[in-house]
Amino acid sequence: MFKHIGVIALNTFRESIRDKILYNIGLLAVALALFSIVLGEWSVFDRSYVIKSTTLSVMSISGLLISIFVGISLVQKEIKGRTVLTLLSKPISRASFILGKYVGLLSVVAVHLALLTCIFYAILLLTGSNPTASLITAIYLIFCEMAVVIAVALLFSSFSSTVLSALFTLGVYLAGHLSNELLEQVRFAARMGEMDATSSAIFEKAAVVIHAVFPGLYRFNVTTYVVHGVALPDMYVFWNSIYALGYVGVFLAIASWWFSRRDFL
Numbered sequence: 057m058f059k060h061i062g063v064i065a066l067n068t069f070r071e072s073i074r075d076k077i078l079y080n081i082g083l084l085a086v087a088l089a090l091f092s093i094v095l096g097e098w099s100v101f102d103r104s105y106v107i108k109s110t111t112l113s114v115m116s117i118s119g120l121l122i123s124i125f126v127g128i129s130l131v132q133k134e135i136k137g138r139t140v141l142t143l144l145s146k147p148i149s150r151a152s153f154i155l156g157k158y159v160g161l162l163s164v165v166a167v168h169l170a171l172l173t174c175i176f177y178a179i180l181l182l183t184g185s186n187p188t189a190s191l192i193t194a195i196y197l198i199f200c201e202m203a204v205v206i207a208v209a210l211l212f213s214s215f216s217s218t219v220l221s222a223l224f225t226l227g228v229y230l231a232g233h234l235s236n237e238l239l240e241q242v243r244f245a246a247r248m249g250e251m252d253a254t255s256s257a258i259f260e261k262a263a264v265v266i267h268a269v270f271p272g273l274y275r276f277n278v279t280t281y282v283v284h285g286v287a288l289p290d291m292y293v294f295w296n297s298i299y300a301l302g303y304v305g306v307f308l309a310i311a312s313w314w315f316s317r318r319d320f321l
Contacts, residue, residue: 064156207307232273
């Protein structure tokens with residue numbers, strides 16, 4: 057099984073590297089990272105703060121774009137081109153197919169983030185913006201975030217069309233970043249008496265469900281901590297790594313189960 061996953065992952069990595077969309081996203085990310093220097097000069101805030109916060113945001117968004125435009129198309133191309141039948145006719149389980157695709161795309165995102173990290177540190181050194189080791193922590197958490205997003209993208213692409221999968225993945229990404237703020241705002245509005253008791257209870261229950269069901273991607277955004285030099289809580293990285301691993305496992309398990317039930321004939 058591991059051999060099959062490795063072969064599929066390697067082929068997925070090679071196929072993704074040849075994808076023109078990947079290069080377009082990569083070049084856009086590099087251009088925006090370089091543009092952060094100009095933003096730093098124009099901004100009323102500290103130049104180092106602007107460069108760091110902008111570049112970290114670019115890393116997260118570019119990873120999301122790769123997950124959507126490259127990741128979702130990987131499975132859909134196999135299905136539409138009927139090449140999935142050739143693969144599955146061999147002694148390869150459908151779970152191995154999904155896991156191989158996941159590992160291959162995750163490797164592409166890892167290489168993408170590694171290249172941006174090198175550019176990021178070069179920009180910081182050239183501008184005298186004090187590159188610190190804590191930035192690696194922020195980039196690692198972005199990688200954990202993308203690990204969850206890729207699993208979500210593969211889940212939706214295993215049973216839905218390309219457009220719907222992209223919209224669903226984007227929706228989960230936004231909900232994951234806004235769920236905590238939504239819950240806090242609903243509770244604040246309830247305390248301030250801006251809603252009646254019935255409406256307050258309904259909205260709070262809805263916000264609690266959203267907060268519980270969707271992955272809390274806001275946990276992986278530690279830009280504020282890093283750019284201001286504030287230390288993260290003890291074991292923060294460890295527990296959020298476990299958190300990401302748990303959601304990845306759940307999403308891939310559902311994707312494998314659903315994909316195994318599909319009939320491609």
